[in-house]
Amino acid sequence: MKLSTKGRYAVTAMMDLAIHDTDGPVTLSDISNCQGISLSYLEQLFAKLRQAGLVDGVRGPGGGYRLGKPPQLISVADIIMAVDESIDSTRCKGNLDCNKGERCLTHHLWNDLSDQLYDFLNEITLSEFIKNPEVRKISQRQDTTASRIANMFPPRSIAS
Amino acid sequence: MKLSTKGRYAVTAMMDLAIHDTDGPVTLSDISNCQGISLSYLEQLFAKLRQAGLVDGVRGPGGGYRLGKPPQLISVADIIMAVDESIDSTRCKGNLDCNKGERCLTHHLWNDLSDQLYDFLNEITLSEFIKNPEVRKISQRQDTTASRIANMFPPRSIAS
DNA sequence: TAATTCCTTACTAATTTACTAGGGATTATA
DNA sequence: TATAATCCCTAGTAAATTAGTAAGGAATTA
Numbered sequence: 001m002k003l004s005t006k007g008r009y010a011v012t013a014m015m016d017l018a019i020h021d022t023d024g025p026v027t028l029s030d031i032s033n034c035q036g037i038s039l040s041y042l043e044q045l046f047a048k049l050r051q052a053g054l055v056d057g058v059r060g061p062g063g064g065y066r067l068g069k070p071p072q073l074i075s076v077a078d079i080i081m082a083v084d085e086s087i088d089s090t091r092c093k094g095n096l097d098c099n100k101g102e103r104c105l106t107h108h109l110w111n112d113l114s115d116q117l118y119d120f121l122n123e124i125t126l127s128e129f130i131k132n133p134e135v136r137k138i139s140q141r142q143d144t145t146a147s148r149i150a151n152m153f154p155p156r157s158i159a160s
Numbered sequence: 161m162k163l164s165t166k167g168r169y170a171v172t173a174m175m176d177l178a179i180h181d182t183d184g185p186v187t188l189s190d191i192s193n194c195q196g197i198s199l200s201y202l203e204q205l206f207a208k209l210r211q212a213g214l215v216d217g218v219r220g221p222g223g224g225y226r227l228g229k230p231p232q233l234i235s236v237a238d239i240i241m242a243v244d245e246s247i248d249s250t251r252c253k254g255n256l257d258c259n260k261g262e263r264c265l266t267h268h269l270w271n272d273l274s275d276q277l278y279d280f281l282n283e284i285t286l287s288e289f290i291k292n293p294e295v296r297k298i299s300q301r302q303d304t305t306a307s308r309i310a311n312m313f314p315p316r317s318i319a320s
Numbered sequence: 321t322a323a324t325t326c327c328t329t330a331c332t333a334a335t336t337t338a339c340t341a342g343g344g345a346t347t348a349t350a
Numbered sequence: 351t352a353t354a355a356t357c358c359c360t361a362g363t364a365a366a367t368t369a370g371t372a373a374g375g376a377a378t379t380a
Contacts, residue, residue, distance in 0.1 A: 012270050015270070058357080059347055059355085060348050060355065065357085106195070164367085199370095217325090
C-alpha cells in the first residue's frame with residue numbers, strides 16, 4: 001500500500017466520474033482543467049485505470065470516460081492499487097541474515113499494519129461520495145463538468 | 161497524508177525502538193543491518209524524528225535511540241507526518257477558476273478522505289505492537305536487537 | 321585516550337513523478 | 351464524406367523525491 005499524489009489524482013478523478021456518472025462521460029480535458037494536471041499525464045493514469053477495469057473509454061465527440069463498474073464496487077483501495085504500484089516491504093530477503101534468518105519482526109508488523117490500511121481503504125467505495133447529501137448539495141451548487149458538457153450542445157439537441 | 165517507503169522505514173524503525181525500549185537504546189547500525197537501509201539515510205530520518213520529539217538520542221558507546229514519549233502516545237500518523245512531508249491537495253488555488261471559483265468538489269472530498277485516513281492511523285499507537293502477545297512471542301524467538309545489545313556487555317554488568 | 325555512538329552538512333546517484341510531443345483510432349455531427 | 355472531438359499509444363525529458371556516499375564534529379563510556 002502506497003499513497004502519493006499520483007494516487008490522489010486518480011482518486012479525485014474517479015470521484016469526478018462517480019458524481020457525474022449519470023450525466024454521460026467525463027472528458028479528461030475537463031479533469032485536467034479542474035485539477036491542474038497535464039492532459040497527457042491523466043491519459044497515462046487512465047490507461048492504468050482502464051486496464052484495471054475501473055473505467056471505460058468512450059471515443060468521439062461527446063465521449064470521455066465513465067465508470068467501468070457500479071460505484072459501490074469500486075473502492076479507494078482499488079483505485080490506488082491500479083495506479084500506485086505498491087512498495088515491496090521485503091528488503092531483507094533472507095540474504096541479510098537479519099535476526100538469524102527469520103524475517104524481520106518489524107516487517108511482519110508492517111505487513112499487519114499495511115493489511116489493516118488496505119482493509120480500511122477497501123471499505124470506502126465511490127458510492128459513499130455520491131450518497132452523501134452534503135456532497136450532492138455542493139455538486140449541484142457548482143458549474144459541474146456535466147453542465148459544461150451540456151452547454152456544449154444547443155438546447156434542442158438535448159430536448160430531442 | 162502521504163505514505164511512501166520513507167514512511168515505512170520510519171514506522172518499522174520506531175516499532176523496533178518500541179519493542180526494545182525497556183532494554184536500552186537501539187543503535188542505528190543495528191536497524192541499518194536489519195532493514196537494509198544505509199546508515200546515513202537512517203540518520204537523516206532520525207533527525208526528523210528527533211525534531212518531532214518522537215525519539216531521544218543517546219551518545220557514546222552503548223548509546224543509540226530510544227522513544228521520546230511513552231509508546232501509547234506515539235501514533236503511526238505521528239511518525240509518518242514527521243518524515244513524509246504531506247502532499248498539498250490544493251492545486252487549483254482559485255486561480256484556475258475551477259467550477260466558478262469554488263474549490264473543486266473532489267478536493268473537498270479528498271480532504272474528507274484524507275482526514276479519515278489520518279484519524280485511522282492516529283488511533284494506532286506503538287503500544288499496540290508491544291502488547292500483542294503474538295508479537296511478544298515472535299520477538300522472543302528471534303535474536304533481537306535487544307539481545308545483541310545485551311551480548312555486548314558481560315553478564316555481571318547486567319546483573320548489577 | 322580511544323572507541324563508539326549520535327549529529328550535521330554537502331554532494332551525488334537512482335528512482336519516481338510529471339510533463340511534452342507526436343501521432344493514430346474511433347465516432348458524432350455537419 | 352469531411353471535420354472535429356475525443357480516446358489511445360509511444361517515446362522522450364524535466365523535475366522532484368528517495369536513497370546513498372563522504373567527511374567530519376560532538377558527546378560519552380571504558
